Amino acid sequence: MVTTIHGTPVVPGLAHGPAQVTVSDISPDALARYGDGGHPDADAALAAYDAAVESVAEGFRRKAASADGAAAGVLTASAGLATDRGLRSAVGKNLRAGEPLLTAVDHAVEKFVTVFTGMGGLMAERVTDLRDIRTRVVARLVGEPEPGVTLPDEPVVLVATDLAPADTAGLDPRLVLGLVTERGGPTSHTAIIARQLGIPCVVGATGVVAAAAGHTLLLDGAAGTIELDPDPAEAADRVARDVEERAALAHWEGPGRTADGHAVKLLANVADASSAVAAAEGPVGGVGLFRTELSFLDRETEPTVEEQTAVYADVLAPFVGDDRYVVVRTLDAGSDKPIAFATHPDEENPALGVRGLRLSFTDHGLLDRQLDAVAAAARQSGATTWVMAPMVATVDEARDFAQSARARGLVPGVMVEVPSAALLADRILAEVDFLSIGTNDLTQYTMAADRLCTDLAHLTDPWQPAVLQLIAMTAAAGERADKPVGVCGEAAADPLLACVLVGLGVTSLSMAAAAVRPVGARLATATLEQCREMANAALAAADPSAARDAARAVLA
Numbered sequence: 001m002v003t004t005i006h007g008t009p010v011v012p013g014l015a016h017g018p019a020q021v022t023v024s025d026i027s028p029d030a031l032a033r034y035g036d037g038g039h040p041d042a043d044a045a046l047a048a049y050d051a052a053v054e055s056v057a058e059g060f061r062r063k064a065a066s067a068d069g070a071a072a073g074v075l076t077a078s079a080g081l082a083t084d085r086g087l088r089s090a091v092g093k094n095l096r097a098g099e100p101l102l103t104a105v106d107h108a109v110e111k112f113v114t115v116f117t118g119m120g121g122l123m124a125e126r127v128t129d130l131r132d133i134r135t136r137v138v139a140r141l142v143g144e145p146e147p148g149v150t151l152p153d154e155p156v157v158l159v160a161t162d163l164a165p166a167d168t169a170g171l172d173p174r175l176v177l178g179l180v181t182e183r184g185g186p187t188s189h190t191a192i193i194a195r196q197l198g199i200p201c202v203v204g205a206t207g208v209v210a211a212a213a214g215h216t217l218l219l220d221g222a223a224g225t226i227e228l229d230p231d232p233a234e235a236a237d238r239v240a241r242d243v244e245e246r247a248a249l250a251h252w253e254g255p256g257r258t259a260d261g262h263a264v265k266l267l268a269n270v271a272d273a274s275s276a277v278a279a280a281e282g283p284v285g286g287v288g289l290f291r292t293e294l295s296f297l298d299r300e301t302e303p304t305v306e307e308q309t310a311v312y313a314d315v316l317a318p319f320v321g322d323d324r325y326v327v328v329r330t331l332d333a334g335s336d337k338p339i340a341f342a343t344h345p346d347e348e349n350p351a352l353g354v355r356g357l358r359l360s361f362t363d364h365g366l367l368d369r370q371l372d373a374v375a376a377a378a379r380q381s382g383a384t385t386w387v388m389a390p391m392v393a394t395v396d397e398a399r400d401f402a403q404s405a406r407a408r409g410l411v412p413g414v415m416v417e418v419p420s421a422a423l424l425a426d427r428i429l430a431e432v433d434f435l436s437i438g439t440n441d442l443t444q445y446t447m448a449a450d451r452l453c454t455d456l457a458h459l460t461d462p463w464q465p466a467v468l469q470l471i472a473m474t475a476a477a478g479e480r481a482d483k484p485v486g487v488c489g490e491a492a493a494d495p496l497l498a499c500v501l502v503g504l505g506v507t508s509l510s511m512a513a514a515a516v517r518p519v520g521a522r523l524a525t526a527t528l529e530q531c532r533e534m535a536n537a538a539l540a541a542a543d544p545s546a547a548r549d550a551a552r553a554v555l556a
């Protein structure tokens with residue numbers, strides 16, 4: 001019987017290939033097994049060191065050959081550092097003094113670390129590289145895979161405990177057919193990058209690292225499953241059908257609607273002018289979330305109104321006309337998005353602290369100046385512009401924001417990210433013109449689980465029935481008030497969940513531009529009645545996995 005491991009599905013698609021296991025630590029068992037290495041003398045131990053170092057350096061050289069610019073330079077320098085003669089002679093000296101090989105390497109590297117640290121500046125920065133080289137050499141010696149992502153020669157399914165941003169950013173979808181991690185949730189860094197690259201991905205797959213090495217995997221990014229050594233012919237057949245289906249998705253051109261013609265606005269989440277220009281080329285009805293704070297991550301001081309106006313106008317400009325509109329979110333500084341000029345320092349618990357709209361409690365000028373800039377950018381560009389506030393928890397907050405926005409001729413809305421806002425959706429909608437549900441934070445606050453905490457990935461899952469219930473309440477309030485209620489968290493990018501959200505009554509879905517076609521194509525296969533059935537089935541399920549199965553069963 002085929003062994004199947006379950007995780008959280010993140011990017012739909014099938015991937016079939018050998019597992020390449022990426023580890024961040026060398027297992028204590030492997031170190032213990034290696035012991036003193038059993039080398040007959042110092043020369044034999046040094047020869048083993050040379051062979052390990054050469055493999056590590058060769059790995060760096062291969063990576064450098066397929067990288068460009070600064071990355072290639074760094075990798076070539078690492079290859080040079082690994083084979084450094086001074087380091088080799090320090091290892092040799094320690095061996096001749098009677099140290100076992102692993103200790104000799106450790107002590108030699110630490111000696112160089114001390115020297116480099118003392119030199120300061122650029123040399124001190126190489127300390128991290130030195131320690132990375134030591135780990136790689138030790139891994140080679142004890143017969144474990146090198147930590148970090150090593151570039152595969154043939155297409156693989158990449159398996160890791162977790163991936164660093166630098167590891168994921170450079171992944172080549174032609175060589176990495178699929179991605180599976182033990183840790184991380186749907187909003188983790190790995191998930192976001194995989195979605196952008198369109199690589200089928202499952203996260204939170206407990207036990208996969210230990211189980212996958214040496215096996216061929218069939219990863220199903222829609223079901224969240226990883227099958228070990230499936231029947232090759234059957235797997236190849238399933239993958240071929242999936243490739244065909246995905247190719248069909250790539251041709252979906254909108255507009256967003258269900259199979260029976262119920263219209264749903266499909267919008268893009270953007271961070272700056274270049275992502276706005278790219279998104280505008282796709283089949284989107286506009287922007288459902290412009291995260292303004294991301295333009296100011298490196299600013300020490302608040303940008304002037306004129307500076308802000310220029311930034312916002314560049315994002316608005318590509319969306320003028322064609323019934324398109326842009327929802328600008330005011331600064332969501334604080335917690336996971338620290339902004340030097342706005343974030344309150346030294347908070348005990350920043351996720352529950354002064355973030356988002358709460359910054360205006362003590363500094364209303366910050367919000368006023370931003371709204372002045374958004375209004376000026378709207379006039380300059382001629383784009384239909386809505387504004388919304390993040391982290392709204394009370395009706396008073398919504399009213400205050402709406403007054404400030406309307407005074408400048410802007411259409412006001414608020415995000416529903418805090419359960420209190422969902423519970424009070426009717427009363428909040430009496431103050432504003434639309435709601436946008438931020439499922440990333442709504443899930444975090446509903447489940448009391450830090451969205452960045454990889455150990456709680458099963459809780460930070462928007463398929464949690466409690467989260468779906470709050471979305472249902474919010475959408476129902478929108479229907480009663482006849483005002484739009486959208487979703488702009490990562491949940492909107494999940495094609496199956498998108499159908500559920502529409503069934504719950506959500507009127508627009510905003511997501512990474514790369515997700516729009518798969519979501520649009522899936523939505524076009526379900527009638528509104530089926531979406532409602534999926535929503536009811538998901539709401540009634542006991543947990544996220546049962547909710548997914550129940551929703552899928554409606555379409556089967």
Ligand SMILES: C=C(OP(=O)(O)O)C(=O)O
Nearest residue numbers: 438439440441488489490
């Ligand atoms: C869209 C959201 O906002 P952010 O991810 O920027 O916090 C959200 O919380 O779902």
Ligand SMILES: [Mg+2]
Nearest residue numbers: 417438440441
């Ligand atoms: Mg949020």
